[in-house]
Amino acid sequence: YERLREASRRGVDVKVVTPAANNWSYFANYARLESARSEIDLRLYQRGMTHLKALLIDDHYLVAGSSNFDYLSYRLYQEVLAI
Numbered sequence: 001y002e003r004l005r006e007a008s009r010r011g012v013d014v015k016v017v018t019p020a021a022n023n024w025s026y027f028a029n030y031a032r033l034e035s036a037r038s039e040i041d042l043r044l045y046q047r048g049m050t051h052l053k054a055l056l057i058d059d060h061y062l063v064a065g066s067s068n069f070d071y072l073s074y075r076l077y078q079e080v081l082a083i
Helices: 002-009 025-038 071-075
Strands: 015-019 041-045 053-057 061-065
Touching: 002 025, 015 025, 025 041
Parallel strands: 015 041
Antiparallel strands: 053 061
């Protein structure tokens, strides 16, 4: 969330969408806390769990797939991202 907060402070329109009923309650609570602290627009997806990760940049580039945005997903696990 640090980079998202920095972007938001620079005037970037940042929205985070996460399932309302998350399989990791820690993350759901963390997302709520950080979004409230940084005034990031948090949207809670109400239709169940989803594994999709997506990043829309400048309404022009879409990165989507099953990969988490972390080192292990990029280097160790067999995940898929499409641009």
